[in-house]
Amino acid sequence: MSLNRRNFVxxxxxxxxxxxxxxxxxxxxxxxxxxxxxxxMYDMSGGLxxxxxxxxxxxxxxxxxxxxxxGLLGKKITVVSFDTQTNMQLYAQYAQEAALKHKVxxxxxxxxxxxxxxxxxxxxxxxxxxxxDMPYEGGVCDRNIxxxxxxxxxxxxxxxxxxxxxxxxNCYTLAADYNYGQITSDWVKKFVRANGGDVLGxxxxxxxxxxxxxxxxxxxxxxxxxxxxxLVGGGPISFYxxxxxxxxxxxxxxxxxxxxxxxxxxxxxxxxxxxxxVCKNYLEAIDSPVNKDFLKRLRARYGADYQPISDxxxxxYQGVHLWAAGVKKAGTLDRTKxxxxxxxxxxxxxxxxxxxxxxxxxxCILDVHLAVMKDKIPTLIETFKxxxxxxxxxxxxxxxxxxxxxxxxxxxx
Amino acid sequence: xxxxxxVAIEVxxxxxxxxxxxxxxxxxxxxxxxxxxAHGEFMVMxxxxxxxxxxxxxxxxxxxxxxxxxxxxxxxxxxERVVIRYLYGRMVETMLATWGLSLFVVGALTMIFGxxxxxxxxxxxxxxxGRYQTSGYSLFVIAISLTAMAATYVLxxxxxxxxxxxxxxxxxxxxxxxxTDTSRVYAITFGFGAALAGLAGGVLAPxxxxxxxxxxxxxxxxxxxxxxxxxxPLAGTASASTLFGIVxxxxxFASNPVYGEVALLLAAIVLIRVLPQGITGRYLRGxx
Numbered sequence: 001m002s003l004n005r006r007n008f009v010x011x012x013x014x015x016x017x018x019x020x021x022x023x024x025x026x027x028x029x030x031x032x033x034x035x036x037x038x039x040x041m042y043d044m045s046g047g048l049x050x051x052x053x054x055x056x057x058x059x060x061x062x063x064x065x066x067x068x069x070x071g072l073l074g075k076k077i078t079v080v081s082f083d084t085q086t087n088m089q090l091y092a093q094y095a096q097e098a099a100l101k102h103k104v105x106x107x108x109x110x111x112x113x114x115x116x117x118x119x120x121x122x123x124x125x126x127x128x129x130x131x132x133d134m135p136y137e138g139g140v141c142d143r144n145i146x147x148x149x150x151x152x153x154x155x156x157x158x159x160x161x162x163x164x165x166x167x168x169x170n171c172y173t174l175a176a177d178y179n180y181g182q183i184t185s186d187w188v189k190k191f192v193r194a195n196g197g198d199v200l201g202x203x204x205x206x207x208x209x210x211x212x213x214x215x216x217x218x219x220x221x222x223x224x225x226x227x228x229x230x231l232v233g234g235g236p237i238s239f240y241x242x243x244x245x246x247x248x249x250x251x252x253x254x255x256x257x258x259x260x261x262x263x264x265x266x267x268x269x270x271x272x273x274x275x276x277x278v279c280k281n282y283l284e285a286i287d288s289p290v291n292k293d294f295l296k297r298l299r300a301r302y303g304a305d306y307q308p309i310s311d312x313x314x315x316x317y318q319g320v321h322l323w324a325a326g327v328k329k330a331g332t333l334d335r336t337k338x339x340x341x342x343x344x345x346x347x348x349x350x351x352x353x354x355x356x357x358x359x360x361x362x363x364c365i366l367d368v369h370l371a372v373m374k375d376k377i378p379t380l381i382e383t384f385k386x387x388x389x390x391x392x393x394x395x396x397x398x399x400x401x402x403x404x405x406x407x408x409x410x411x412x413x
Numbered sequence: 414x415x416x417x418x419x420v421a422i423e424v425x426x427x428x429x430x431x432x433x434x435x436x437x438x439x440x441x442x443x444x445x446x447x448x449x450x451a452h453g454e455f456m457v458m459x460x461x462x463x464x465x466x467x468x469x470x471x472x473x474x475x476x477x478x479x480x481x482x483x484x485x486x487x488x489x490x491x492x493e494r495v496v497i498r499y500l501y502g503r504m505v506e507t508m509l510a511t512w513g514l515s516l517f518v519v520g521a522l523t524m525i526f527g528x529x530x531x532x533x534x535x536x537x538x539x540x541x542x543g544r545y546q547t548s549g550y551s552l553f554v555i556a557i558s559l560t561a562m563a564a565t566y567v568l569x570x571x572x573x574x575x576x577x578x579x580x581x582x583x584x585x586x587x588x589x590x591x592x593t594d595t596s597r598v599y600a601i602t603f604g605f606g607a608a609l610a611g612l613a614g615g616v617l618a619p620x621x622x623x624x625x626x627x628x629x630x631x632x633x634x635x636x637x638x639x640x641x642x643x644x645x646p647l648a649g650t651a652s653a654s655t656l657f658g659i660v661x662x663x664x665x666f667a668s669n670p671v672y673g674e675v676a677l678l679l680a681a682i683v684l685i686r687v688l689p690q691g692i693t694g695r696y697l698r699g700x701x
Binding site: 050209220242 | 416419420423426427523527530531532534535537538539540541544545546547548549550551619620621622624627630662665666669670671673
């Protein structure tokens with residue numbers, strides 16, 4: 001086809017149309033003066049949708065609550081939402097879009113630690129406040145970010161102490177093969193050694209790994225007292241299934257930092273998951289008036305058979321309310337003033353218990369609850385109140401170093 | 414000693430699962446020279462039909478062994494009639510068409526079922542070998558793959574349909590001249606290969622999670638095994654699966670499953686370099 005003007009115009013038009021067609025799923029809102037815009041950036045397809053969709057629902061629920069009570073600073077909050085499709089490129093792209101195009105007041109987003117480390121520098125650069133509402137491996141020291149999820153000092157230490165006391169000192173670790181899994185497995189090693197035991201073996205798996213036969217044989221050969229699983233993704237659910245298929249369910253106890261976080265227990269049978277011990281910031285079974293009221297109103301909004309609320313989902317809800325409390329205290333949306341307000345000691349009674357933002361680390365002091373899986377429901381064993389983010393506090397002091405923007409990684413030798 | 418038996422079972426299981434995954438593709442590619450890039454998606458459809466049947470309280474053995482081959486076999490015949498029939502002999506176009514088909518199937522399954530992981534509970538319990546436990550289901554998978562190979566052999570060698578199929582694949586014009594309805598033979602052969610893929614998906618559903626994009630993790634291994642095996646569907650699949658399964662498991666036991674996969678791929682590269690026509694290009698001639 002010769003390149004004359006007609007063909008050129010036709011081709012250019014087709015190219016423009018075809019690049020405009022695959023638009024990402026973005027709900028637009030006018031960022032007028034009468035509304036406050038916040039961004040939600042969760043994976044709602046592509047493998048992590050089991051975690052992302054409920055977090056998105058609950059974030060909108062929190063926003064509706066605040067708007068129904070009169071809004072924030074007299075204005076309504078609107079949410080511009082991005083579906084990052086479990087794709088790191090989209091995280092980087094949408095973070096930039098949220099900061100520059102929509103000029104949002106805050107971004108609540110990121111599920112995996114990998115995605116958080118992609119958008120954190122972008123939002124730092126464009127001076128947009130960032131709330132990472134997820135449990136993770138600890139160590140992030142950055143004045144622009146607030147994290148309301150549990151870190152190893154909150155939950156892994158409790159889990160390892162309980163396992164060592166109840167089952168024995170030696171452990172075999174299975175972890176996800178990226179920064180969260182690798183760093184948390186180092187923390188497990190530290191806590192296991194502190195209890196006088198040793199980690200007999202550590203294996204790392206990608207998020208879509210499905211064959212665990214040889215791993216199960218190796219575990220039996222090593223004879224640990226318990227197994228610690230730090231597995232993430234849709235594939236590793238088959239570990240629990242194959243473990244039970246080998247007849248080992250209940251013979252070697254399992255503790256997990258991630259199980260039941262995205263309601264993976266619903267895919268397995270009760271026998272395959274009974275006895276797994278987890279430690280979460282939030283359980284539906286928490287017996288407090290705030291929690292019962294929250295569950296009643298959520299089920300009224302989303303239906304009585306809405307899936308169980310996990311601690312990932314609750315972190316999203318709590319993050320929105322913590323941010324709103326900071327804005328209210330500051331009286332303005334100016335980022336520096338909101339950060340200072342959040343550092344002045346915000347403390348809220350939320351469904352998971354009392355949560356206080358720690359000014360030196362920007363992490364939270366919160367309750368954690370040890371639970372055992374029984375018939376697909378995490379059943380409370382013991383509550384540990386007001387645990388501090390001691391792991392991040394050991395390396396991070398934003399009062400002394402306000403310009404710090406690093407993630408510190410623990411060294412266990 | 415017990416540990417050696419457990420390791421041996423794991424190795425045989427790896428070989429058997431490679432055989433199961435590849436047999437359907439071996440029939441379609443080996444006999445019809447159709448490059449079916451939707452093979453992984455046939456397996457996923459088999460897994461989903463097993464899951465749906467199990468959730469509707471069909472007996473789990475029927476849900477795994479009977480429902481998927483029937484469903485995916487029917488789908489295979491339909492696809493052959495609608496898509497593949499027009500593209501015989503045109504390899505690049507077949508690849509494109511089946512690639513598009515695989516994307517379509519993944520999208521359709523995501524729309525119907527969502528991308529959350531489903532599952533079928535494993536029907537068999539553990540088996541004790543000395544101090545160790547191994548999964549009884551692994552032994553079942555080994556048995557099924559042997560049965561599938563035997564059934565394919567009997568079908569191709571001892572039945573009239575198999576004779577017509579082999580004749581059509583060798584020389585379609587001559588077979589047609591002798592009165593065979595070649596387009597029907599093609600449709601049935603494709604359907605049979607699809608049914609084998611569906612059976613593999615159904616049998617593997619209880620041990621791996623079932624989600625729409627899991628086909629992608631099967632297709633690579635299936636193709637490597639079939640190409641490494643060479644032109645003969647049964648002898649090639651068996652020999653290539655044995656080689657790759659042993660390499661994979663030795664590497665896995667020495668380190669971890671990720672390096673096991675790496676070792677399998679390296680072995681495939683070396684094999685294709687040394688035997689470009691696959692194993693049955695030079696050895697095991699005269700077998701099926």
